[in-house]
Amino acid sequence: xxxxxxxxxxxxxxxxxxxxxxxxxxxxxxxxxxxxxxxxxxxxxxxxxxxxxxxxxxxxxxxxxxxxxxxxxxxxxxxxxxxxxxxxxxxxxxxxxxxxxxxxxxxxxxxxxxxxxxxxxxxxxxxxxxxxxxxxxxxxxxxxxxxxxxxxxxxxxxxxxxxxxxxxxxxxxxxxxxxxxxxxxxxxxxxxxxxxxxxxxx
Amino acid sequence: xxxxxxxxxxxxxxxxxxxxxxxxxxxxxxxxxxxxxxxxxxxxxxxxxxxxxxxxxxxxxxxxxxxxxxxxxxxxxxxxxxxxxxxxxxxxxxxxxxxxxxxx
Numbered sequence: 246x247x248x249x250x251x252x253x254x255x256x257x258x259x260x261x262x263x264x265x266x267x268x269x270x271x272x273x274x275x276x277x278x279x280x281x282x283x284x285x286x287x288x289x290x291x292x293x294x295x296x297x298x299x300x301x302x303x304x305x306x307x308x309x310x311x312x313x314x315x316x317x318x319x320x321x322x323x324x325x326x327x328x329x330x331x332x333x334x335x336x337x338x339x340x341x342x343x344x345x346x347x348x349x350x351x352x353x354x355x356x357x358x359x360x361x362x363x364x365x366x367x368x369x370x371x372x373x374x375x376x377x378x379x380x381x382x383x384x385x386x387x388x389x390x391x392x393x394x395x396x397x398x399x400x401x402x403x404x405x406x407x408x409x410x411x412x413x414x415x416x417x418x419x420x421x422x423x424x425x426x427x428x429x430x431x432x433x434x435x436x437x438x439x440x441x442x443x444x445x446x447x
Numbered sequence: 448x449x450x451x452x453x454x455x456x457x458x459x460x461x462x463x464x465x466x467x468x469x470x471x472x473x474x475x476x477x478x479x480x481x482x483x484x485x486x487x488x489x490x491x492x493x494x495x496x497x498x499x500x501x502x503x504x505x506x507x508x509x510x511x512x513x514x515x516x517x518x519x520x521x522x523x524x525x526x527x528x529x530x531x532x533x534x535x536x537x538x539x540x541x542x543x544x545x546x547x548x549x550x551x
Binding site: 296297298299300301303313316320323324327 | 469470471499513514515516517518519520521
């Protein structure tokens, strides 16, 4: 459980900062542009944090299987999230607000979409061969927590990106929901298709 | 972070991590790549495990190790590898073994 503590606390701390920024904007203490930069920077930091810890938490490796291929998919997703996070932080701190408003959602949506496709592809390549049996791996609880953190991040990135780009339009919310369904689908396909081998545990 | 740097400071341990990039391996399979005693190898494994860089799972009589690097640790390892620290470490080790031979 030790490994999950740092990213979870990091997530909570960044969420708290985001809430403070939102409240400060609502009360008029900071202007809209400053709040926007702050929220994008926080999202970037959150993405960076999740990406850094993702290969360590192994959210996909709930069961035994094609270990190297699955680890590769997790590693690529981790690197992608770190690069996305860095890009978001740099945009938030250095780029003009309008440019950030235009590019940050593209960065986030393309990144999440790429991870979805990569996981589906890895799951397809790792599909089981007939006769392979299953057994769960140890450390399942922390992997489930890691998966929930990842879903939380993906939801935040997708909804924030769509809101920044299209405002609060109904169809944008629907699109966000569908992207999240796609993400959940990629994760589920990965869990179902990853082959499992019987092993003797002591 | 200090434990991570300590773990990565040794060329043998870095080599173990490079081997584990190919996939999970048993302790015996990893030890076959090194000319060091089993207790020394176990000590290296313990340091890597304490730093959280590898995870171990007992399967029957064997212990299987797998890589567990964060992106930052991965980048750090690749950076050290890219700098050619493995090559630089060899003369130092050769010097050490010569010194050990002389003291004997």
